[in-house]
Amino acid sequence: MRRLAWLVVIVLAVVAVLFGADYALRVYAEQRMEAEIAQALPDGVTVPGLKVDVRGFSFIAQYLSGTFDQVEVDAPAIDTSRGSVSASLVAGDVRIDRSFAKPPVLGTVHGTIHVSESAVNSLVALPDPSASILLSEKTVTYTATTQVLGLPLSYSAAVRPVADGKIVRLYPQAVNVTSGPVHFDVKSLLGGVFDGKPINVCIAPYIPLGLDVGDITIARSAATIEFHAEDFALSEGSFTSHAACPAT
Numbered sequence: 427m428r429r430l431a432w433l434v435v436i437v438l439a440v441v442a443v444l445f446g447a448d449y450a451l452r453v454y455a456e457q458r459m460e461a462e463i464a465q466a467l468p469d470g471v472t473v474p475g476l477k478v479d480v481r482g483f484s485f486i487a488q489y490l491s492g493t494f495d496q497v498e499v500d501a502p503a504i505d506t507s508r509g510s511v512s513a514s515l516v517a518g519d520v521r522i523d524r525s526f527a528k529p530p531v532l533g534t535v536h537g538t539i540h541v542s543e544s545a546v547n548s549l550v551a552l553p554d555p556s557a558s559i560l561l562s563e564k565t566v567t568y569t570a571t572t573q574v575l576g577l578p579l580s581y582s583a584a585v586r587p588v589a590d591g592k593i594v595r596l597y598p599q600a601v602n603v604t605s606g607p608v609h610f611d612v613k614s615l616l617g618g619v620f621d622g623k624p625i626n627v628c629i630a631p632y633i634p635l636g637l638d639v640g641d642i643t644i645a646r647s648a649a650t651i652e653f654h655a656e657d658f659a660l661s662e663g664s665f666t667s668h669a670a671c672p673a674t
Contacts, residue, residue, distance in 0.1 A: 452485040466662045494520040509548030511541045535655040543647040580605040589639040592630040628671035635667040
């Protein structure tokens with residue numbers, strides 16, 4: 427009976443050591459991946475509060491195989507000189523170099539960016555200092571004030587954005603005069619872009635190479651943008667390389 431008790435104690439001690447080692451190595455790997463991401467970001471971009479979680483058990487078995495089943499990344503604030511957004515992603519089949527000499531490669535990536543209306547107005551360089559962007563249910567509205575025959579005219583132009591890989595199609599919804607000469611044809615100010623056809627905006631130069639935009643959800647005062655990628659390396663080159671827009 428005494429021998430059995432000692433055997434149980436030894437087994438429990440071994441299990442405790444293994445769990446402790448598994449936890450310690452997991453924390454180390456998560457911190458290294460956080461550092462890799464922070465180092466790979468373009469100049470002027472910081473991510474305070476960045477958190478990486480390696481999921482699954484056991485960590486040691488995953489580490490020895492060179493592949494993490496699932497990694498979750500949460501960035502509550504991605505700060506630039508113009509504004510801030512938040513993002514989260516889930517990566518699968520994450521291939522690692524066990525010495526951490528090379529950056530991890532995310533086999534599959536599915537993520538979401540959250541941006542507020544105020545952040546949109548800070549991040550987007552609007553051509554008119556009087557202009558602003560409003561976010562409402564399914565639509566993005568551009569508002570501005572101009573001069574017509576010496577009279578101030580305020581107008582709004584609403585579109586519905588739909589993402590298609592590296593192209594965002596803006597479907598015209600409405601153009602209205604909000605103050606001033608109410609019978610003025612505001613469409614004449616927009617250079618024919620509101621002729622009923624979608625406006626195609628190429629976003630390839632602004633997103634990392636290999637990343638595609640999925641659904642765009644517009645709600646009141648906020649927008650959610652989904653993105654996905656395959657075989658995306660957490661290296662500086664991945665974040666600073668961009669695709670070209672398709673020929674038109």
